[in-house]
Amino acid sequence: MxxxxxxxxxxxxxxxxxxxxxxxxxxxxxSPIIILIIQSFTNSxxxxxxxxxxxxxxxxxxxxxxxxxxxxxxxxxxxxxxxxICCIISTFFVLSVSYTMSRLRFKMxxxxxxxxxxxxxxxxxxxxxxxxxILKQVKLTxxxxxxxxxxxxxxxxxxYIAKGFFDTIPKAIDEAAWIDGATKWQVFTQITVxxxxxxIVYTILTSFNAAWVDFILVxxxxxxxxxxxxxxxxxxxxxxxQHITTYYNRFCAGSxxxxxxxxxxxxxxxxxxxxGLSGAVKG
Amino acid sequence: xxxxNLQQTSSGAYKIDYExxxxxxxxxxxxxxxxxxxxxxxxxxxxxxxxxxQIVKGLIFLCSxxxxxxxxxxxxxxxxxxxxxxxxxxxxxxxxxxxFERKIPGDKSLPMLLFGVVTFAIIVGFVILWKGNxxxxxxxxxxxxxxxxxxxxxxxxxxxxxVNLHKTMLFLPLIGIIALTVSPLIFSIVIAFTNFNKSxxxxxxxxxxxxxxxxxGNVLGxxxxxxxxxxxxxxxxxxxxVFATFTTYIGGMLLAMLINRKGIKYKSIFRTMFVISVAVxxxxxxxxIAKLFAVNGPINTLLMEAGVLDxxxxxxxxxxxxxxxxxxxxxxVGVPYSMLIMTGxxxxxxxxxxxxxxxxxxxxxxxxxxxxxPYMIFVTTPNLISSFIGNVNNFNVxxxxxxxxxxxxxxxxxxxxxxxxxxLYKLTKDQGLYGExxxxxxxxxxxxxxxxxxxxxxxxxxxxxxxxx
Numbered sequence: 001m002x003x004x005x006x007x008x009x010x011x012x013x014x015x016x017x018x019x020x021x022x023x024x025x026x027x028x029x030x031s032p033i034i035i036l037i038i039q040s041f042t043n044s045x046x047x048x049x050x051x052x053x054x055x056x057x058x059x060x061x062x063x064x065x066x067x068x069x070x071x072x073x074x075x076x077x078x079x080x081x082x083x084x085i086c087c088i089i090s091t092f093f094v095l096s097v098s099y100t101m102s103r104l105r106f107k108m109x110x111x112x113x114x115x116x117x118x119x120x121x122x123x124x125x126x127x128x129x130x131x132x133x134i135l136k137q138v139k140l141t142x143x144x145x146x147x148x149x150x151x152x153x154x155x156x157x158x159x160y161i162a163k164g165f166f167d168t169i170p171k172a173i174d175e176a177a178w179i180d181g182a183t184k185w186q187v188f189t190q191i192t193v194x195x196x197x198x199x200i201v202y203t204i205l206t207s208f209n210a211a212w213v214d215f216i217l218v219x220x221x222x223x224x225x226x227x228x229x230x231x232x233x234x235x236x237x238x239x240x241x242q243h244i245t246t247y248y249n250r251f252c253a254g255s256x257x258x259x260x261x262x263x264x265x266x267x268x269x270x271x272x273x274x275x276g277l278s279g280a281v282k283g
Numbered sequence: 284x285x286x287x288n289l290q291q292t293s294s295g296a297y298k299i300d301y302e303x304x305x306x307x308x309x310x311x312x313x314x315x316x317x318x319x320x321x322x323x324x325x326x327x328x329x330x331x332x333x334x335x336x337q338i339v340k341g342l343i344f345l346c347s348x349x350x351x352x353x354x355x356x357x358x359x360x361x362x363x364x365x366x367x368x369x370x371x372x373x374x375x376x377x378x379x380x381x382x383f384e385r386k387i388p389g390d391k392s393l394p395m396l397l398f399g400v401v402t403f404a405i406i407v408g409f410v411i412l413w414k415g416n417x418x419x420x421x422x423x424x425x426x427x428x429x430x431x432x433x434x435x436x437x438x439x440x441x442x443x444x445x446v447n448l449h450k451t452m453l454f455l456p457l458i459g460i461i462a463l464t465v466s467p468l469i470f471s472i473v474i475a476f477t478n479f480n481k482s483x484x485x486x487x488x489x490x491x492x493x494x495x496x497x498x499x500g501n502v503l504g505x506x507x508x509x510x511x512x513x514x515x516x517x518x519x520x521x522x523x524x525v526f527a528t529f530t531t532y533i534g535g536m537l538l539a540m541l542i543n544r545k546g547i548k549y550k551s552i553f554r555t556m557f558v559i560s561v562a563v564x565x566x567x568x569x570x571x572i573a574k575l576f577a578v579n580g581p582i583n584t585l586l587m588e589a590g591v592l593d594x595x596x597x598x599x600x601x602x603x604x605x606x607x608x609x610x611x612x613x614x615x616v617g618v619p620y621s622m623l624i625m626t627g628x629x630x631x632x633x634x635x636x637x638x639x640x641x642x643x644x645x646x647x648x649x650x651x652x653x654x655x656x657p658y659m660i661f662v663t664t665p666n667l668i669s670s671f672i673g674n675v676n677n678f679n680v681x682x683x684x685x686x687x688x689x690x691x692x693x694x695x696x697x698x699x700x701x702x703x704x705x706x707l708y709k710l711t712k713d714q715g716l717y718g719e720x721x722x723x724x725x726x727x728x729x730x731x732x733x734x735x736x737x738x739x740x741x742x743x744x745x746x747x748x749x750x751x752x
Contacts (some may be wrong), residue, residue: 126724156456
């Protein structure tokens with residue numbers, strides 16, 4: 001009896017300690033985001049956490065017409081357009097390739113998958129300068145079209161997750177449809193696609209997200225064409241050495257405006273990713 | 284084109300085994316058994332199809348052959364010649380008859396290199412098309428010999444949505460991949476064997492030359508400063524990858540166990556707190572944290588005003604500080620992700636394992652070391668390896684936090700926290716040293732490919748792909 005009591009007592013202390021630990025850790029993990037929110041509403045500058053007064057100026061200035069160097073509103077629009085077009089094209093590419101790799105059997109299939117794997121192991125930065133020169137030859141550098149082309153062209157290589165999903169759809173369904181006289185195209189559009197909603201949504205969300213967070217390719221392709229930047233590179237530029245003192249709080253405000261939709265997107269992505277991984281036909 | 288409909292017949296038509304033999308033997312068989320038109324189709328593409336009534340198909344082949352040779356004679360051959368020499372005319376200035384200086388531009392090596400690569404790609408594409416032409420020429424002959432009508436164009440198009448669906452579905456994605464993934468890659472690999480670098484050419488980037496393996500030699504140590512830089516950066520990259528991988532792995536495991544402890548309430552609230560921190564896009568949080576810890580940033584100011592410090596802490600400005608800081612901040616970035624993965628795995632450990640252990644009198648400590656830990660390590664090993672490779676190439680964390688700083692004057696444009704990939708980025712973007720940068724890129728590829736191939740080949744997912752379906 002006494003032993004049990006001491007057990008439960010030590011259990012209770014462990015519980016309390018765990019709670020304290022979790023609360024402290026949560027604070028550590030959330031604090032940068034709280035700081036970001038606070039700083040977006042103050043005039044703190046880049047060397048203080050709290051400013052002297054609450055203000056909405058940072059948000060208003062982002063969209064002010066007098067601003068000559070940083071066109072936040074324009075960037076937001078650029079990114080939105082690029083992201084929409086990219087997610088349509090990329091999703092189409094990813095679905096075609098992953099379905100082909102999962103369901104259709106042809107001679108080069110295995111080699112294609114191995115080549116895709118090898119291509120993925122080259123560091124992306126290595127070929128970016130070449131992409132720049134290729135797009136320059138066709139006069140697409142410094143344009144949004146060029147950015148869309150660069151983002152979507154290689155999308156077909158990212159087929160692994162969607163292929164894994166298609167693999168879980170029982171082949172018997174396809175075979176039954178073939179026996180009934182359906183062509184492979186009909187099987188894809190009328191049977192596979194309706195069964196694949198989670199993975200399609202996941203693919204759409206990830207390719208939409210990719211255009212918002214990339215700043216590397218933009219830095220190669222857009223050079224000093226400030227009004228063709230997308231949001232991530234623009235925000236990066238706002239806090240470089242020359243601009244940080246003036247733009248720091250505006251950077252925080254701008255970040256908040258991007259972070260809100262992207263955070264929601266991320267949480268949706270999590271849900272569809274989990275659904276996608278658990279397969280199409282639940283056992 | 285369609286191999287599946289072939290049947291052995293008694294009419295004497297010879298059936299070619301398309302699946303088993305290699306491509307040369309298929310072509311040899313076609314040549315041996317083809318009639319005059321089929322043999323002529325080796326030279327005049329589409330002839331056999333045209334003769335046997337497949338007008339559209341034949342014309343497509345014929346037109347593409349004409350276009351190809353027109354291209355080759357107008358520019359293709361000169362592109363290849365230029366690719367080999369990479370141009371030899373230096374830009375010069377002459378004084379014209381009117382007394383003014385006139386610049387005569389020299390050869391431009393870079394477009395020559397690029398067009399050379401594109402020309403080779405077009406040749407490869409043509410060879411593939413030619414192969415298709417030969418096959419289709421024989422197939423038309425074969426159908427006629429068996430007394431069948433060769434396939435109409437409508438049937439061909441229908442097939443593209445059925446037995447040949449893979450060709451239709453891969454067509455556009457493949458063009459994209461070849462145009463903007465494969466050819467840039469080949470272009471960069473080729474650049475690794477040239478002396479292409481902006482600084483030597485006054486920013487004009489006109490004439491460049493083949494230099495063989497000199498860039499690789501330089502980077503690997505023939506040239507002292509380059510070699511020194513490469514090995515130092517490589518060493519730090521490996522150290523970083525090891526620390527970054529294991530800290531987030533262990534951190535994530537501990538956090539997952541803490542949250543999933545029996546008796547902890549509000550599990551989902553705690554989990555959400557951590558997930559929110561990673562849901563905010565990385566470039567935002569990393570830039571913010573970098574600015575918070577800057578020398579004149581809020582944290583230093585706060586500590587100094589509170590009287591804790593006399594002078595600012597060199598968070599990102601001193602080598603050892605910066606290295607520890609990036610690893611710590613990476614824990615902040617990476618732990619929530621690994622916590623999510625670990626939580627999933629923890630939930631999947633069969634509960635009866637613990638129950639039977641309890642009956643055998645095991646305490647919590649024993650159960651952790653004998654059940655939980657071995658299970659987690661077993662399940663997460665592939666994950667561990669892929670996150671190791673991910674960390675070798677972890678551009679965002681390093682570039683956004685320190686940008687490689689503090690700069691190290693002993694190294695070639697590299698700082699003390701630079702990884703190979705961030706160094707590569709700086710060399711191309713800021714310094715224009717493309718030759719050496721491409722050589723480094725190839726070396727990074729060799730490193731990650733070795734790691735990945737060894738582990739991937741051994742994984743069940745690769746070996747048993749078909750069995751799983």
